[in-house]
Amino acid sequence: MSNSIPKIVVVGGGAGGLELVTKLGKKLGKKGKAEITLVDNTHTHIWKPLLHEVAAGTLDSHEDEIEYLSQANASGFRFRLGKMDGLDRNRKTISLAPTLNPDGVEIIPRREFEYDYLVISVGSVSHDFGIKGVRDHCLFLDTTKQAESFQNKLLEAYLRAHTQGKPLDEGQLNIAIVGAGATGIELSAQLHEVSHLLTAYGLDEVQPQDVKISIIEAANRVLPGLPENLSEATTSELTKLGVDVLTGERVVEVNDKAIFTESGKTIPASIKVWAAGIKAPEFLKDIAGLETNWMNQLVVRQTLQTTLDDDIYAIGDCCACKWQGHDENVPPRAQAAHQMASVVYKSIRNRMAGKVAPEFEYHDYxxxxxxxxxxxxxxxxxxxxxxxxxxxxxxxxxxxxxxxxxxxxxxxxxxxxxxxxxxxxxxxxxxxxxxxx
Structure with missing residues (x-):
């Protein structure tokens, strides 16, 4: 560690990362005890569990987003815009790719930042499992930009149907959601509500019954990672809303008109959403020789330090941490990221004071x-x-x-x-x- 004040760099301003830098900034940054830097490739933060509402249009992202620069100014940390694409553990530096504007013109050159403690909190992205057509024909809800793109496409589909002056084509307003986890379930309910709201606001050439919403899940029930009684209650509610729930159906191909399953089913849909699995961003795969798993997640010990480097932590969806007392890793949920941020905050404070790093124990509430x-x-x-x-x-x-x-x-x-x-x-x-x- 250098003789100057410690440099703490947090990459990723999601739920855990932003909470961590806010706490570190207020307790250490403002007092000049450490230099805290947040790196993210977007200007603003929105709580990821809200993205399905942004996609449906029931939440305006511009009203609920947090400007990183503003939060940094108020909380005692620095914000730097950029996308991490490299790590040098020997020199203790991270590298950020050049930042381009929408026209492809470079506005920020490639840069490097030194660290004494590095926390990687870059979340997760959708995993298409290499299934044919998914990348080309499905929409994803990993970022605010993707959620807003979905909302624009949905509104365009309604406006086209409202003004075309002829009966709807087969599947014209069908929406198919692949994946019956929390994101897929919550999106389907929001879209049902939207179908009634848009009619009420004057797009009345389209009736709610013209919109068919389907959820496709490979497991034999919705919310497969949660208790069975919760799955049953959710399925009952979705059925009441008229959502078509297809369980035990593995998707094998997607084209511009439909989704095809292993059992031979064809689900026509003009709008297709992929919410069937996650992985950590691709750049983390074996980065700087660190241990990663098949989902590109950084493998960490119970202290949330990476297995091969004590000065590098990983929290949230991008880390693989054993759930004590279970045969699985801590699940990728906002409550886990929140708890991990608190432990890493204590760990860095302890290590700066020459004390032992605490161990993380996940509490499922x-x-x-x-x-x-x-x-x-x-x-x-x-x-x-x-x-x-x-x-x-x-x-x-x-x-x-x-x-x-x-x-x-x-x-x-x-x-x-x-x-x-x-x-x-x-x-x-x-x-x-x-x-x-």
Missing amino acids: GSLVSLGKYSTVGNLMGNLSKGSLMIEGFMARLMYLSLYKMHQVALFGPFRVAMLSLSHIFRRSVHPKIKLH
């Missing part, structure tokens, strides 16, 4: 799945419920909303979050319930 205004279902786990407790309705919805509020409190503090919540209530009372452009 349950899972909640929102079906828009129609329902919220979930299960509470751990000490909170003395085991596993199924919850539905208003209480589940309240707890679902509180997860986002906890994230905001970690970034802004309770008073500012209270003011933001109040302004949101007033804003919703005068703005349309759906983004219409």
